[in-house]
Amino acid sequence: MSAIRVSGVDVTFTTASGPIQALSDVALDIPEGQFCVLIGPSGCGKSTLLRVIADLQAPDRGGVRVFGGDPAEARKARRISFVFQEATLLPWRSVIDNIRLPLQVGNWKSVGRPYRDPNELVQMVGLGGRESALPHQLSGGQRQRVAIARALVTRPDVLLMDEPFGALDEITREHLNEEMLNIWQETGTTVVFVTHSLSEAAFLGQSVAVMAAHPGRMSKVINLDGEKPAGTIDRSSSKFFDITSDLRRHLEAAEGMA
Amino acid sequence: MMTILRPVLGLLSLVLAWALAVWVFNVPNYISPGPLGVAKAFVTNSDVLFKNLVPTMEAAVGGFLIGNLAAICLATVFVHWSRVREIYLPVAVFFNTIPIIALAPVLILIFGLGITSKIMVSAIVCFFPMLVNMIRGFESVSLSELELMRVMSASRREVFFRLRLPRSVPFLFAALRISATASVIGAIVAEWIGAELGLGVLIIQTTFDYRTELLYAAIAMSSLLALLMFTIVVVAETFIVRWRTS
Numbered sequence: 001m002s003a004i005r006v007s008g009v010d011v012t013f014t015t016a017s018g019p020i021q022a023l024s025d026v027a028l029d030i031p032e033g034q035f036c037v038l039i040g041p042s043g044c045g046k047s048t049l050l051r052v053i054a055d056l057q058a059p060d061r062g063g064v065r066v067f068g069g070d071p072a073e074a075r076k077a078r079r080i081s082f083v084f085q086e087a088t089l090l091p092w093r094s095v096i097d098n099i100r101l102p103l104q105v106g107n108w109k110s111v112g113r114p115y116r117d118p119n120e121l122v123q124m125v126g127l128g129g130r131e132s133a134l135p136h137q138l139s140g141g142q143r144q145r146v147a148i149a150r151a152l153v154t155r156p157d158v159l160l161m162d163e164p165f166g167a168l169d170e171i172t173r174e175h176l177n178e179e180m181l182n183i184w185q186e187t188g189t190t191v192v193f194v195t196h197s198l199s200e201a202a203f204l205g206q207s208v209a210v211m212a213a214h215p216g217r218m219s220k221v222i223n224l225d226g227e228k229p230a231g232t233i234d235r236s237s238s239k240f241f242d243i244t245s246d247l248r249r250h251l252e253a254a255e256g257m258a
Numbered sequence: 259m260m261t262i263l264r265p266v267l268g269l270l271s272l273v274l275a276w277a278l279a280v281w282v283f284n285v286p287n288y289i290s291p292g293p294l295g296v297a298k299a300f301v302t303n304s305d306v307l308f309k310n311l312v313p314t315m316e317a318a319v320g321g322f323l324i325g326n327l328a329a330i331c332l333a334t335v336f337v338h339w340s341r342v343r344e345i346y347l348p349v350a351v352f353f354n355t356i357p358i359i360a361l362a363p364v365l366i367l368i369f370g371l372g373i374t375s376k377i378m379v380s381a382i383v384c385f386f387p388m389l390v391n392m393i394r395g396f397e398s399v400s401l402s403e404l405e406l407m408r409v410m411s412a413s414r415r416e417v418f419f420r421l422r423l424p425r426s427v428p429f430l431f432a433a434l435r436i437s438a439t440a441s442v443i444g445a446i447v448a449e450w451i452g453a454e455l456g457l458g459v460l461i462i463q464t465t466f467d468y469r470t471e472l473l474y475a476a477i478a479m480s481s482l483l484a485l486l487m488f489t490i491v492v493v494a495e496t497f498i499v500r501w502r503t504s
Binding site: 078091 | 400402403405406407408409410411412413416420421424427499500501502503
């Protein structure tokens with residue numbers, strides 16, 4: 001069963017300088033449990049696509065199904081979690097209280113699904129002992145870890161991530177990429193991950209959807225399942241180099257079409 | 259320690275300059291007494307001063323509470339119903355252009371010479387800064403914070419109590435600092451126009467009677483009252499707001 005099915009989606013933004021077509025006839029099919037990376041030049045609408053799936057942006061045309069239903073239903077049933085580029089932690093709440101937030105709003109009690117223990121999540125994202133720290137006392141990488149823990153507390157069926165590590169330094173980013181793969185393998189949740197980093201896409205993606213800009217559209221979906229039988233890949237291997245070069249070629253082709 | 263010491267030094271230097279000016283220019287006592295004379299008048303007239311402090315303090319504290327509370331409630335309404343805000347916020351801005359000294363006699367005509375009119379004047383002075391600050395505070399939430407709440411399907415009520423209200427707390431205290439001192443001004447202005455007892459009454463009477471030392475002592479007393487209220491707000495803020503925006 002496909003977790004997310006996008007077909008023929010158009011999104012147009014009206015700006016002061018006229019309408020801008022952010023997405024044009026976009027189709028994408030993501031099977032349940034897959035780690036799908038969206039990559040493309042800036043302005044290709046990859047974030048917009050993510051927001052359409054999350055019911056944060058209504059498409060002008062076309063259909064989006066999340067587990068066969070309306071995205072709004074999936075959102076209200078609390079099956080979707082979203083991680084933003086900024087951690088978006090509430091600065092007056094401690095680490096543990098930020099992670100608890102999703103369980104305190106949006107009718108969580110009547111949704112009544114099993115959830116994860118916030119204390120365990122703190123351990124899992126490597127912040128054991130920092131439960132009562134306030135966000136301004138944490139580093140950028142630590143804040144993003146809290147944001148990921150907060151997204152996981154509801155055991156979401158779909159985890160949408162909009163350039164979550166884009167503002168972090170290279171080393172922290174690689175660490176978090178490894179942790180992200182572990183989390184995905186442990187939870188089995190469907191992940192849609194937006195990035196503009198080729199190596200991040202090559203490292204994380206089970207499938208990589210390459211998008212093109214002006215107007216934003218789907219260029220090619222590359223399946224990497226066969227390339228990474230164990231789900232992970234060594235960044236210094238020649239295979240990783242090959243995947244990255246292949247992605248670069250597709251990305252350049254997509255940019256050339258514009 | 260130095261942070262307290264330096265302003266104290268600054269104040270002392272001005273008091274010294276005042277004493278010097280009175281002495282050098284040989285200013286008569288009924289025009290301006292020296293700091294020592296005022297201090298003496300403060301001690302010898304302490305019963306008169308405290309008797310007049312109580313009604314002013316009641317009016318200032320009452321106006322402070324009522325004006326701020328009303329402003330917070332109205333800001334809450336404005337942030338939830340933008341149509342109501344479009345209709346009434348400009349009206350509030352218009353009313354704010356009326357000088358309080360011009361509005362005070364009207365309120366005294368309506369509410370009489372008792373404490374009610376004094377509280378009303380003081381409340382009106384506190385109202386507008388709090389209204390403007392709280393609207394800004396409630397709206398200081400970021401787009402991604404609102405989207406986070408939406409992905410979690412949070413209700414408007416939850417967005418208000420879990421996000422907007424805590425977000426607005428620094429703005430709340432910024433307005434409270436203003437109204438802590440403004441409420442005392444409001445109470446004294448009302449007492450000028452008409453009251454039986456209070457620091458404002460004392461200020462007017464001593465001015466007319468050329469009891470300048472007592473006048474200065476009354477001024478010092480009203481300043482101490484405002485300082486006390488301001489300090490309470492600042493101390494409360496350091497206990498309540500422990501977070502910072504990163």
